[in-house]
Amino acid sequence: MTQGAGIKLKGKFITFEGIDGAGKSTHIGFVAEFLAARGKTVVSSREPGGTPLGEKLRELLLHEKMHLETEALLMFASRREHIAQVIEPGLARGDWVLSDRFTDASFAYQSGGRGLERAKMEALEAWVHPHLQPDLTLLFDVPLEVARERLDATRTLDKFEREQAAFFEKCRGEYLRRAAQFPGRFVVIDSTQTIPAIQAQLSKVLEKLL
Ligand SMILES: Nc1ncnc2c1ncn2[C@@H]1O[C@H](COP(=O)(O)OP(=O)(O)OP(=O)(O)O)[C@@H](O)[C@H]1O
Numbered sequence: 001m002t003q004g005a006g007i008k009l010k011g012k013f014i015t016f017e018g019i020d021g022a023g024k025s026t027h028i029g030f031v032a033e034f035l036a037a038r039g040k041t042v043v044s045s046r047e048p049g050g051t052p053l054g055e056k057l058r059e060l061l062l063h064e065k066m067h068l069e070t071e072a073l074l075m076f077a078s079r080r081e082h083i084a085q086v087i088e089p090g091l092a093r094g095d096w097v098l099s100d101r102f103t104d105a106s107f108a109y110q111s112g113g114r115g116l117e118r119a120k121m122e123a124l125e126a127w128v129h130p131h132l133q134p135d136l137t138l139l140f141d142v143p144l145e146v147a148r149e150r151l152d153a154t155r156t157l158d159k160f161e162r163e164q165a166a167f168f169e170k171c172r173g174e175y176l177r178r179a180a181q182f183p184g185r186f187v188v189i190d191s192t193q194t195i196p197a198i199q200a201q202l203s204k205v206l207e208k209l210l
Pocket residue numbers: 018019020021022023024025026027150151154191192193194195198
């Protein structure tokens with residue numbers, strides 16, 4: 001059970017991670033329906049974003065050039081608001097909170113991809129959510145050529161999605177490093193599988209958490 005500082009958090013917190021185009025957003029709806037069908041109240045959200053202020057920060061983060069440390073700080077500013085307004089109130093009510101990305105994305109993108117020292121990221125994490133970690137992190141893992149093909153087929157690319165292959169290799173590497181560091185909360189999903197095969201795997205993982 002996730003614990004806040006002195007606050008009993010009764011719900012469960014599940015995060016969805018992966019490089020852009022890995023397929024995580026595709027599966028959030030499935031997980032929400034799976035849990036709702038089993039009587040859970042589900043809150044689905046995303047980062048950066050998830051609150052009115054967070055969505056404004058998202059626009060800046062996805063479309064404006066900025067210093068790397070500004071980018072990291074704004075990611076955590078959006079997160080602080082998201083935790084205060086959405087994540088902790090939801091968990092305190094006993095809801096299941098699903099977030100399309102959380103702090104692992106900052107490690108993957110700002111540290112892995114862009115090279116910001118991990119110690120700075122750890123300091124921000126310790127400041128912004130010292131007592132909160134996901135109960136489960138689903139890491140959708142794909143080779144970046146597959147992710148790129150999926151993105152190119154579907155949308156206009158934002159600032160991150162326009163990055164070069166080497167950037168995404170480093171993001172993916174950092175995600176996999178964190179999955180190895182925290183095996184108790186990460187489940188790595190081979191996202192080259194078909195959508196039904198992934199949903200079957202997700203069902204088994206979720207059954208264990210119910
Ligand atoms: N397992 C899969 N097989 C084939 N296509 C998939 C699979 N998973 C997702 N897709 C397709 O790939 C595209 C990107 O998926 P999705 O938007 O879920 O990725 P994402 O990881 O959330 O990307 P981003 O982080 O950039 O939002 C979508 O068109 C989706 O239908």
